[in-house]
Amino acid sequence: MNTTNHAQDGAADEVADIVLDQFERLLAQHLSPQVLAACDGAVDDAAWPADLWRALNDSGLPLALVPEAADGIGLEARTAALLIRRCGQAALPLPLPETIAGAALWAAAGGGAPEDALTLVPAGSPVRITRRADGFVLDGRAAQVPWGGSVAALLVDAIDAAGVRHLVRITAPGTVRDPRHNLAGEPRDALDLTGCTAAIDEVRTAPDWAAEVGVGSVEAAGAWVRAQQLVGAMETCLASALDHARERQQFGRPLAKFQAIQHMLAEAAGHVAAATASADLAAACWGDARFVLATAMAKARCGEAAGHVAEICHQIHGAMGFTQEHPLHRATRRLWSWRDEFGSDARWQERIGRAVCAGGGTALWPMLVRLRAGAG
């Protein structure tokens, strides 16, 4: 639940602190309650806080996880993950997390650093890709694309006629069929990709660490991002519930003095601690062979925790927490949305379960140990 990572050594630590401080300043300057309220479910331009995005983009933060050699900041993945958690804590109404992961994935596939916002297209109905003389053409529809109608580029997993999966960047997104929103009022647009074209170098093979049978690299990167954001939003919920329990008095004493309340908060803290441990592992596995499995564990564990934490924290806030006026819903509506995006916890649990059963009981322990040894 810490926003500073004690594990980091000196130099990396300093860079991390500088970047996180810079982000704090930008948030303090631009992310007012008015901006948050205006973006919540808005269908017009208000949904895109342009000043904030410009400031973020100028700061280079979207390239946090792109290596320096590819013109990025080259942060360690665990620091980039802290940045994304901070976005989750603050309910940032912009696809900075998607851009951070997407840009790094694209760079790992040999692509250049993007100059503007990028989003990740969740796996839905398959998107097909066909070779033409001068490039590629796409066919298919994408649903629930985060800020799909506002970003400069999309990353999508697309399949060719031979059944091979490609990582495709679309810089001229198709028409928005339907501007939609998740429960938190964040844009989740339906896009028609049929007829979109991609130049030869916009179609790449995903890095081998990021794709596995049945899971595309964009879907996995999206799940990785959402796991980190879920941790951030859970931290916000728990902090709010702890403050409320200490301040609100009933029966002549603070709620915090009631054992039932203490136990509920201890249980929530356990979920947050376990979710954080799994998200830490996934962060440490960015870019190595354990990425998809560690991400599966994190999305499964964080998604499960999200429901418990939201329930407990609402209970502790009483009726006040059920109002639009109280900011708790900014975190909890995101928990209820994000846990189902880029594969619900049940979907990822199913993938884990199938892999474990296919391997048999004896193989389970060595697999768990190898997975954790990848943290670092």
Place this chain on the structure above:
Amino acid sequence: MQSFRFSAEPLPAEAEAARAAVRVFLDAELAAGHFVPHRTSWTTFDAGFSRRAGAAGFIGLTMPAAYGGHERSGLVRFVVTEEMLAAGAPCGAHWISDRQSGPQILRHGSEAAKRAILPRICRGECAFGIGMSEPNSGSDLAAVRTRAARDGDDWLINGSKIWTTNAHQVDYLLALVRTGEPGPDRHGGLTQFIIDMAAPGVTVRPILDLSGHHEFNEVFFTDYRVPDAMMVGAEGEGWGLVTEELAFERSGPDRFLSDYRLLVELVDRIGPEPDRFQAVETGRMVAQLTALLGMSASVARLLDKGVVPGVEAALVKDVGNSFERAVPEIARRLVPVEPSLTAQGEPFREALGGVTLRAPSFTLRGGTREVLRGVIARGLGLR
């Protein structure tokens, strides 16, 4: 925001290397038919196993060489314990000595006690029990009434302890007794003593558990004489010592791997082609376990650095116990069988039977769920 001291640092290479060695030892034990994984647990008392583990160098790993130890890091010990648990090894004859009593004596015991006891612990030849609970002092540990009174250079102990695991088979107990007045915070006047079970004045009465199994006991002291040299820490410092000991007792992987072999048998029983329900629930358990493995490694790292992580240890135990408590309840829904302790040839049914009968103790022993949640709440600043 609330901050806990967990992190995702990898275990050092030295620790991962020890894993290979302990696996070789455990494979040989299994091949020799020395234990049947799904029928044992880490509390299963098997003096032969512990002696062989000691001879192979897997006990007293962190102890100084002067006392027969191996001077390895706490993280090497962590890896070895983790492997023992995953294998379902019967560790009851050395677990408590190795996990808490030995380290406690090393830190706070007299030189005479260290010389007499630690080398035997390292050889796997000296078993300890925990003498904390009493009939009227369970969760409320500060209420202990067993009393030690000065008698020349010795102390005379009178009273009784209860629920003492393996008291009928251990060589010593590390007991918490009253030597003075409790004081305003009730934590004063308590002292820890090493109790030699072979000395006169101590008797053990078996208590059968709900399955008819004899593992815990009641222990009575009548003018039991213990020399000053067997006092651990200073007179009246017992509460602080016990708190420290509990951080070791509560944070380890034994708090969520008690029924790991049931999970293994479940996966094998389901087979390579699970239905969706089986896949989802199995995956859910494995994701929970992955998080716990990360948390417990973090706590081991803190302990190794000399930090006493009270709250983090309590979080591992509480989240861990909830996990291991749930495994049999989930397993029985995934594979419809009737659990039985005598289903020879059907290891899943047997494992399910054994764990179902043991599971209520998981959230009691070592501090109940409710007590742990109180510890966590204090760490969250609520009390």
